[in-house]
Amino acid sequence: MSENALRDLNTLPTAEKKNDDSSKGNFTKPCNGNTVEKVEEQQKKSPASVHINGGETVNAGVEVAExxxxxSExxxxxxxxxxxxxxxLPGLDSKDWVLVVEALNNVRRLSIFHKEAMxxxxxDVIPLLVKSLKNPRSAVCKTAIMTSADIFGAYNDDLIDCLDPLLVQLLLKSSQDKRFVCEAAVRALQAMTTSVSPLSxxxxxxxxLKNRNPRIRAKASMCFCRSVPRxxxxGIKEYGIDKLIQVAASQLSDQLPESREAARTLLLELQTVYEKSHDLSTAISEHPETGSWENFCQSKLSPLxxxxxxxxxNVAREGLVIGS
Known part of the structure; x- marks a missing residue:
């Protein structure tokens, strides 16, 4: 991971409100699939209303945009x-944020309808997408997040070599206070965990999972937990139940409840897998208790x-017994 990526990861945005106020100016009309040249001509025409987040209208400056x-559907x-x-690429790298938004939506269209062509x-697209994810303007950032989700769905493991900068930014955006950006980032991370193979x-x-920012750790824990069952x-036996149980155990004492809940969910999954595989391999053993879940945990983890x-x-198992 690059030094810039680490710096981005360890520093949450702190000027959201200030940047949000500054985003309400210099609006221009988007191209809706047209070329950059046509957009530049449209910018000289009459203003249009801008609808953000389902109907909010903003009118700032001479030109406004929609x-x-x-x-995706x-x-x-x-x-x-x-x-x-x-x-x-010129659209994604434009200094005009409306052109960037339109280019991002075109990336989404290409991912869905013409993924081989792109x-x-x-x-070249991924670094410019990361640039948009870092953009302080909410319209650009959220559209970039939605673009990330569509790219995951289209290209799956083909993205693994350039995943790190995307993952850094999505973890950051899913951990911030601006709700509609945060929710979009969480959905993008969910798309990632269902599209990219867990082994990768x-x-x-x-x-x-060891990041110094507790929100980052929580979102990473949730992604990790969702990926393991896949x-x-x-696959879990091949990856190593011992490795996975150590990861889950380390999250049980984490600061945020999301991390702890993800760890509990993962542990129950690992217990089920271990006991199923152990029952098959020790069914004829004279002392199957020697390979019990309890002994396994004690052999792989510190006493605490x-x-x-x-x-x-054990609490989960007792709850199932009582419930039955």
């Missing part, structure tokens, strides 16, 4: 793919950690 957050196909591809450009993703997530029983893990899993 900014809309479009759900409501995006339309692109009529002229070649022209869109030609103008994609695949060779990903190495888990090693990427693990360093963030390994399946054999093993006690905490067993407390969680």
């Amino acid at each position: 900014v809309e957050y479009i759900d 409501n995006l339309n196909d692109i009529e002229d793919v070649d022209t869109c591809l030609k103008n994609l 695949q060779s450009m990903l190495v 993703l888990l090693p990427k997530l693990q360093p963030y 390994l399946g029983v054999e 950690s093993a006690q905490a893990v067993l407390r969680v899993t």
